[in-house]
Amino acid sequence: MPHRRLVVGAILVDDLGAPSRVLACRRTRPEAIAGRWEFPGGKVEPGETPAAALVREVAEELGAAIEVGAELRDAAGGRWPIDERYELALLFAVVAPGELPRAGSDHDELRWLSADTLGSVDWLPSDTQALPRLRALL
Numbered sequence: 754m755p756h757r758r759l760v761v762g763a764i765l766v767d768d769l770g771a772p773s774r775v776l777a778c779r780r781t782r783p784e785a786i787a788g789r790w791e792f793p794g795g796k797v798e799p800g801e802t803p804a805a806a807l808v809r810e811v812a813e814e815l816g817a818a819i820e821v822g823a824e825l826r827d828a829a830g831g832r833w834p835i836d837e838r839y840e841l842a843l844l845f846a847v848v849a850p851g852e853l854p855r856a857g858s859d860h861d862e863l864r865w866l867s868a869d870t871l872g873s874v875d876w877l878p879s880d881t882q883a884l885p886r887l888r889a890l891l
């Protein structure tokens with residue numbers, strides 16, 4: 754199987770040590786996935802670490818500085834498939850002190866979700882795969 758390019762997503766939580774809420778973001782584009790909810794992030798550039806890509810993407814999309822924590826892997830220690838070309842790395846993160854994430858042009862709504870409400874929005878399919886493991890940590 755050819756090597757898949759990496760997309761990173763931030764599981765932005767209220768507290769890295771004792772998370773109880775996660776930030777979900779509703780995409781505005783492209784049209785095929787507009788209205789679906791995701792973890793903010795994007796494609797890792799060549800030579801960039803996943804954590805550095807995440808800091809860059811969240812600053813661009815939500816205007817907020819973050820601190821990056823551990824990665825959420827699947828039960829076998831793997832990342833999350835998107836399609837033939839991409840796979841998803843999900844990294845926990847917190848907003849830096851004094852920072853406030855705001856929707857820019859990539860999103861039209863942000864919502865903080867708890868274990869009880871995590872399934873209440875229409876997540877992208879690759880993100881849906883990770884929800885049971887994430888919910889167990891909230």
Ligand SMILES: Nc1nc2c([nH]c(=O)n2[C@H]2C[C@H](O)[C@@H](COP(=O)(O)OP(=O)(O)OP(=O)(O)O)O2)c(=O)[nH]1
Pocket residue numbers: 760761762791792793794795796797810835839841877878879880
């Ligand atoms: N950002 C993000 N993308 C996701 C998630 N889940 C998922 O399947 N994807 C898919 C949607 C997109 O096809 C792809 C990431 O593309 P993107 O548009 O966010 O990346 P980017 O910001 O680098 O965009 P671009 O510069 O290439 O336009 O991964 C997720 O939780 N967050």
